[in-house]
Amino acid sequence: MHELSVCQGLLREVARMAAEHDAVAVDRIVLQVGGLSGVEPPLLERAFEVARAGTLAEAAELEIRAGPVVVLCRECGSRGEVPVNRLLCPGCGDWRVEVVEGEELLLLTIDMETV
Numbered sequence: 254m255h256e257l258s259v260c261q262g263l264l265r266e267v268a269r270m271a272a273e274h275d276a277v278a279v280d281r282i283v284l285q286v287g288g289l290s291g292v293e294p295p296l297l298e299r300a301f302e303v304a305r306a307g308t309l310a311e312a313a314e315l316e317i318r319a320g321p322v323v324v325l326c327r328e329c330g331s332r333g334e335v336p337v338n339r340l341l342c343p344g345c346g347d348w349r350v351e352v353v354e355g356e357e358l359l360l361l362t363i364d365m366e367t368v
Contacts, residue, residue, distance in 0.1 A: 255291075255292075256292060256293065256296040256297045256299070256300040257300040257303065257304060259292055259297065259300070259358065260297065260300045260301045260303075260304035260305075261304050263282070263284070263301075263304075263360065264304055264305060264308050264310055266360060267279055267282060267308075267309070267310055267360075267363055268308060268309060268310075270363055270365075271309050271363070271365055274365060274367055275367055275368055276309060276365035276366060276367050277309070277366050277367065277368055278309055278310075278311075278312065278313075278365065278366040279308075279309045279310040279313045279363060279364070279365050279366075280312070280313055280314065280364040280365065280366060281313055281314045281315075281316065281362070281363070281364035282310060282313055282314070282315050282316070282360070282362070282363055282364075283316045283318065283360075283361040283362035283363075284297075284315070284316070284317050284318065284358065284359065284360060284361060285317075285318045285319075285320040285357070285358070285359040285361055286317055286318070286319060286320060286358055287320040287321075287322065287354065287355040287356050287357045287358065288319065288320065288321070288322045288337035288355050289322055289337060289352060289355040289356045290320075290355070290356055290357060290358045292358055294317045294319070297315075297317060298315060298317065301315045309365075318361070320354065320355060320357065320359070321334045321354055321355060322334065322335055322336070322337050322340070322352065322354065322355030323335070323352070323353050323354035323355060324340055324341075324342065324343070324350035324351060324352055324353065325350060325351045325353050326342035326344060326345060326347055326349065326350050327347075327349040327350065327351060328342065328345055328347040328349050329342060329344050329345040329347065331343060331344030331345065332353065335350075337355075340352065
């Protein structure tokens with residue numbers, strides 16, 4: 254389960270940002286998970302429960318938002334959102350598309366308590 258290592262990296266970044274702002278605790282973390290990121294949100298939530306122990310985010314809530322999958326067609330130039338399991342041009346239906354959104358895992362917000 255690589256979600257645990259993803260959470261550990263996330264919490265390292267959260268700790269770095271918390272230190273920059275002299276935070277004493279982290280209350281909430283908001284992530285956007287792209288449908289093609291390779292990260293499973295339910296597994297990420299479970300891994301977060303384990304990884305946050307003993308950190309500033311020990312009592313933090315993890316909010317996960319699903320990010321869109323967006324493709325750009327190499328044939329007709331259309332750009333649009335598509336289902337994860339159907340990477341075809343939304344305009345002409347061609348299969349020659351480039352994924353322009355949906356592979357990312359973004360840290361959107363950290364709510365911290367400062368001194």
